[in-house]
Amino acid sequence: MAKVTVIITVLNEESTIPELLTGLEKQSLQPSEVIIVDGGSNDKTKTMINSLNSKSTLNIKLLHKKGNRSMGRNLAIARNKTDLIAITDAGCVPKKNWLQELVKIQVETKAPVVSGYYAGKATTRFEEAVIPYALVMPDKVDSNNFLPATRSMLLSKKVWEKIGGFDEKLSDNEDYAFARKIKRSDIKIAFAEKAIVFWKPRSNISSFFKMIFRFARGDIKAGILRPKVILIFVRYLLLLLATIFILKFSDLKSVIQLWTPLFVLYSLWAIDKNVKYTPKGWYFLPLLQITSDIAVMSGSIAGLIL
Numbered sequence: 038m039a040k041v042t043v044i045i046t047v048l049n050e051e052s053t054i055p056e057l058l059t060g061l062e063k064q065s066l067q068p069s070e071v072i073i074v075d076g077g078s079n080d081k082t083k084t085m086i087n088s089l090n091s092k093s094t095l096n097i098k099l100l101h102k103k104g105n106r107s108m109g110r111n112l113a114i115a116r117n118k119t120d121l122i123a124i125t126d127a128g129c130v131p132k133k134n135w136l137q138e139l140v141k142i143q144v145e146t147k148a149p150v151v152s153g154y155y156a157g158k159a160t161t162r163f164e165e166a167v168i169p170y171a172l173v174m175p176d177k178v179d180s181n182n183f184l185p186a187t188r189s190m191l192l193s194k195k196v197w198e199k200i201g202g203f204d205e206k207l208s209d210n211e212d213y214a215f216a217r218k219i220k221r222s223d224i225k226i227a228f229a230e231k232a233i234v235f236w237k238p239r240s241n242i243s244s245f246f247k248m249i250f251r252f253a254r255g256d257i258k259a260g261i262l263r264p265k266v267i268l269i270f271v272r273y274l275l276l277l278l279a280t281i282f283i284l285k286f287s288d289l290k291s292v293i294q295l296w297t298p299l300f301v302l303y304s305l306w307a308i309d310k311n312v313k314y315t316p317k318g319w320y321f322l323p324l325l326q327i328t329s330d331i332a333v334m335s336g337s338i339a340g341l342i343l
Contacts, residue, residue: 041136
């Protein structure tokens with residue numbers, strides 16, 4: 038098997054880094070090196086990494102670079118000594134065969150980029166309901182067009198050099214912009230469905246809102262406007278116009294009479310489209326749908342003006 042360097046960026050990840058490094062230590066294919074770039078943690082992240090390194094079989098190199106994830110990843114890739122680079126994120130835990138599957142598909146297909154997969158690892162009903170809002174669910178995966186995400190991917194250093202690395206102006210959703218650059222460059226991308234990392238979903242409504250907000254803001258800053266985002270704005274614009282029209286010719290009671298059935302229908306739609314993924318936490322879906330809508334719109338606006 039080829040030699041592979043695993044790179045990770047961290048910032049205040051004392052609660053997640055032990056499980057991630059343990060997962061890497063148990064890999065059926067051991068990485069030649071693990072390069073971790075700390076973006077300026079003020080918790081015990083660095084201390085824990087150093088402590089784990091002294092006991093681990095992994096060859097861990099800890100670097101320091103204040104800045105965003107793009108800066109950290111570019112530094113790690115620039116410093117690595119192997120051609121193949123696997124990337125995962127803090128908050129993820131790889132399956133035992135994760136790295137082996139990535140390399141296996143790369144060898145079989147000769148693709149310089151391999152998209153791994155990711156699965157949610159929920160511990161509460163709320164976290165279960167968050168998963169379809171953050172991940173591509175298995176039945177929606179198009180293996181021919183599945184873009185790599187930094188939760189689970191493999192690439193050649195030559196590809197990174199060719200497309201100019203991660204855009205260091207982007208702090209949010211930078212891996213999607215990076216993947217689109219790969220796609221536009223007509224670089225072959227293979228899909229490794231068995232190269233899975235487990236991802237821990239956001240555990241409360243505030244952190245969920247922030248996650249979706251950052252995704253939306255990152256898209257706009259990268260010049261990406263998704264059709265779904267346009268539909269969300271159109272949906273709420275029509276509701277606003279209808280409300281203004283009713284208030285002009287009627288009263289608040291009529292507005293409530295409009296909003297109530299629309300809210301019920303919208304809630305039922307939110308449940309129906311994702312209930313198969315959330316058999317225990319389905320009742321959170323209407324709340325998450327509306328929160329996601331607000332986060333997408335406000336994040337998109339922030340991306341335009343900030």
